Amino acid sequence: MEKLIYMDNAATTPVRAEVLDNIIPYFTTKYGNASSVYKLGQSSKKAVEAAREQVANALGADVSEIYFTAGGSESDNWALRGVTEALKEKGNHIITTKIEHHAILHTSQYLEQIGFEVTYLPVDKYGKVSINELEAAIRPTTILISVMTANNEIGTVEPIAEIGEIAHKHGIIFHTDAVQAVGHVPIDVNKMNIDLLSLSGHKLGAPKGIGAIYIRKGTKINQLIFGGAQERKRRAGTENVPAIVGLGKAIELANEEMEDEVKRLVLLRDKLINGIMKAIPYSRLNGHPTDRLPGNCNISFAFVEGESVLMLLDMNGICASSGSACTSGSLDPSHVLLALGLKHEEAHGSVRFTLGYETTDEDVDYVLEKLPPIIERLRSMSPLYEDYINGKDNA
Numbered sequence: 142m143e144k145l146i147y148m149d150n151a152a153t154t155p156v157r158a159e160v161l162d163n164i165i166p167y168f169t170t171k172y173g174n175a176s177s178v179y180k181l182g183q184s185s186k187k188a189v190e191a192a193r194e195q196v197a198n199a200l201g202a203d204v205s206e207i208y209f210t211a212g213g214s215e216s217d218n219w220a221l222r223g224v225t226e227a228l229k230e231k232g233n234h235i236i237t238t239k240i241e242h243h244a245i246l247h248t249s250q251y252l253e254q255i256g257f258e259v260t261y262l263p264v265d266k267y268g269k270v271s272i273n274e275l276e277a278a279i280r281p282t283t284i285l286i287s288v289m290t291a292n293n294e295i296g297t298v299e300p301i302a303e304i305g306e307i308a309h310k311h312g313i314i315f316h317t318d319a320v321q322a323v324g325h326v327p328i329d330v331n332k333m334n335i336d337l338l339s340l341s342g343h344k345l346g347a348p349k350g351i352g353a354i355y356i357r358k359g360t361k362i363n364q365l366i367f368g369g370a371q372e373r374k375r376r377a378g379t380e381n382v383p384a385i386v387g388l389g390k391a392i393e394l395a396n397e398e399m400e401d402e403v404k405r406l407v408l409l410r411d412k413l414i415n416g417i418m419k420a421i422p423y424s425r426l427n428g429h430p431t432d433r434l435p436g437n438c439n440i441s442f443a444f445v446e447g448e449s450v451l452m453l454l455d456m457n458g459i460c461a462s463s464g465s466a467c468t469s470g471s472l473d474p475s476h477v478l479l480a481l482g483l484k485h486e487e488a489h490g491s492v493r494f495t496l497g498y499e500t501t502d503e504d505v506d507y508v509l510e511k512l513p514p515i516i517e518r519l520r521s522m523s524p525l526y527e528d529y530i531n532g533k534d535n536a
Contacts, residue, residue, distance in 0.1 A: 144458035146504045150344075150436060150497030151293055151321060152462055156387065157346035157498070163390045164348070167383040175380040176371060185382045192389025196353050199396045200338065201329035208354050208372045209385050213320035215365075216339035216354035217244035219376075220316040223362035224285045224337070225252055228314075232282035238262045238270055239480040241289055242318055246476075249287075258282075264480055267429040268297035276307050285314050290322035294477040294493060295428030296437025298326060305334025314360060320344055320352075324395030325434055326403070336360050340392075342384065346498065347391035351384035398498075406435035406496050409505050413438050413494060416509040421516050427478060427491060436496035441478070441487050444526035445519040450492050453515045459508055462493045486525075 147155075156164075167188065173181030175189050189209070197204045210216045225235065237249055239261045249259045260278045264270055270288055286308045291298045301317055308315035316337035319328060323338075324345035330338060338355040342348060356362060368377035395402075418424055423443035442450065447463035454461055463475075474488035483491075494508065520526040 146459045148494040151495035195389035195393045199392045212352035213341035214244035219365045220337045226363040227361040228284040232284040234282040240477045287316040290319040296433035297429040302333040342388040347387040420513045438494040441491040
């Protein structure tokens with residue numbers, strides 16, 4: 142069998158075996174529509190509500206505050222469009238950051254087109270938002286603040302509790318895109334002052350195409366989809382029962398195992414980071430050195446193209462990425478890395494390795510064995526590298 146080292150867990154994760162076991166009956170013997178009144182349908186309804194409780198418990202939320210969606214992007218869209226539609230008479234200003242996922246940035250740009258004003262906060266060289274700059278950006282017309290819990294590309298974890306505290310002090314609704322964070326770092330919506338939270342199942346061992354949004358009781362937000370009474374009349378459409386069941390089981394497992402898994406992944410992550418930095422000159426770590434997701438390693442390699450690195454890694458059975466999977470195929474450099482202050486060529490030379498529950502110590506050793514000669518090979522063909530070395534030798 143061809144060797145496969147999977148280090149792109151930020152893009153998606155394999156469905157966990159325990160999750161799959163829970164899902165299969167809802168494709169076969171328990172296939173009823175959860176909105177039906179007979180026993181087969183009510184069995185599905187009970188499974189949906191059990192999963193809702195599992196998600197709520199993982200977030201420290203009430204069961205009535207959890208709504209299932211098709212994924213993180215839908216949840217992000219609902220948060221921004223739902224709140225701005227509901228509160229447009231109160232104000233027209235939103236605050237977010239320059240390093241958000243495109244589900245937030247593109248929705249914000251759409252809102253600008255229809256009359257809303259958006260402040261895109263800068264970040265420091267590690268990807269951190271300044272609390273002082275955020276508070277200074279608040280206006281009398283500010284109705285929503287949206288800051289991601291942890292960045293999908295560089296792994297930096299933001300000061301969410303402090304941001305939420307500021308938002309509430311000024312009477313502003315606070316949303317966080319926690320797609321990369323849920324199941325990987327502790328989340329408590331009450332302790333962290335969160336009003337709205339987006340999450341996605343396929344980032345934590347559940348199937349693709351399922352997510353959820355937490356909506357704090359009393360938050361003014363318009364419904365997302367019309368057409369039925371599902372999700373308490375806020376999101377119409379037949380419930381994706383198998384995927385919902387999978388999300389519930391996956392988030393329950395992730396929270397139960399989190400403490401030990403975080404310790405394990407941090408050791409592997411730091412071994413990978415330190416090994417790369419030691420073996421490959423002219424490389425730099427992107428993101429915060431400590432306040433980062435336990436499985437995230439984003440490195441820029443000078444004088445090479447990230448896409449070329451990925452192709453040669455793939456030839457060696459290693460799956461990684463050059464940034465967000467949602468921008469794969471784009472020739473533009475990462476907006477996140479540019480926001481950190483990297484030059485275009487530095488951003489283009491970046492590779493993201495994201496570890497998961499299947500990653501082993503041997504996997505890290507294999508990457509550390511194969512990556513340095515790949516970079517060396519690509520640099521040997523780079524005129525920029527040759528000019529740099531010649532200039533350094535002649536200095």
